[in-house]
Amino acid sequence: MYDGGKIITGIVIFLLFALFPIYSNFGKTYKPPKPDLNTPEIQKMEVKKCVEPKEYMRAEHMKLLVDWRDAALREGKRTYINSRGESYFISLQNTCMRCHSDKKKFCDECHKHAGVSPYCWDCHFAK
Amino acid sequence: MGVWFSFWVVVGLILVALIGAGLLNLSVIFGVVFPYLALVVFLVGLIYRVVQWGKTPVPFHIPTTCGQQKSLSWIKYSKLESPATGWEVFLRMFLEVVAFRSLFRNLRTEMGPGFRPVYGSSKWLWLGGIAFHYSFLIVFLRHLRFFTQPPSKLVSIIDSFDGFLQIGHPHLQLTGVVLFFAALYLFLRRLYIPQVRYISLPADYFPLLLIMGIAGSGILMRYFIKTDITKVKELTMGLATFHPKVPEGIGVIFYVHIFLVSVLFAYFPFSKLVHLGGVFLSPTRNLANNSRMKRHINPWDYPVKVHTYEEYEEEFREKMKMAGIPVEKDIEEEETEEKEQEEKE
Known part of the structure; x- marks a missing residue:
């Protein structure tokens, strides 16, 4: 050569x-991430269900959260009606995090694995 | 012709992945077997090609230059356009690889008044090439998030500027879009410029369409037809750690994406895409223009076996004389010569 x-x-x-x-x-x-759903508030629920079905939340939660932000802060709308026709109060800290209260074991678990750093916490408290 | 052939091949590949992973449930083949095969073909093929190039002698000293050659000390020479030393060659190669300098010199020729060719600067190909290659590089590095745990720092650094416009959610990453449209531009350029279309072959259209398919399926997967990214990472990390497993519930769009990528990697060593390695081994670029200072000898020069006319005549003299062919030396002369020699002795 x-x-x-x-x-x-x-x-x-x-x-x-x-x-x-x-x-x-x-x-x-x-080790794949294992988000922990075991919080006191979820334990108390009889039927354990989120705002929308699990598959939808897995894929689209970021979009839902941003839509909620726009509705609450830009349009002043605080009621969300989901695909089952139930209404929810639009609030990250008071609705989402009432059940998913453990940010470290719920949010961060997957976000860290996927290398995602959402800017939710620029404004919100993680409790 | 070439365009449609390439187009249908890419459509066919997408259909193969859709049917194979979607309908026939061959996710192990598309998620594990093909990626490994493609990687092996890519690495072995590329190294083989480079070694073959390395073994090929470069008998002539053929750097293409476009500047003043180094000669007398008081004549200023162009270090980058006509490099005389190894270091200058290195600089020239470096700028060629990172800035595509030779493409920057691309000209457009048109027939001016009175059938005179008129040349004008044409930077679009260079710009398209730069946009394409650099966005592809960044997209490629971004994918390290699937192969490092915890994801490499580099990924979050890239994310922070790639998605800085914060459009939509997940954030729109600009390089993905740039990659798609740059490839589209390079493709349309081949279609719409008649001279370029005339010299374009399926081998030119196919990689562009394939890369557009890869960028398109990636964009679809990130923003529109989403799939479970944590499961995808389980699969990719399984590949990287040689413990392959295929988690349930990964959308078929992922298999389309990874199949097209596998095809790209496997196709790489056999196609024009090997310019990845080839650019470093092009003798018109990587030789110093020092033929006035250093003698270059053809490496395959070796003593050639020759049969001179004298030897030939020696061998066939009698037969030639019998056939009436004139000879330079007669037999009698020869005999007298021999006698003279004997007498001397």
């Missing part, structure tokens, strides 16, 4: 970049 030293150095640098996910995780086992 002509200029073998330089070419092999290049290949090694390339491999260091390309295989980063493999060697940086070598020997580690990944």
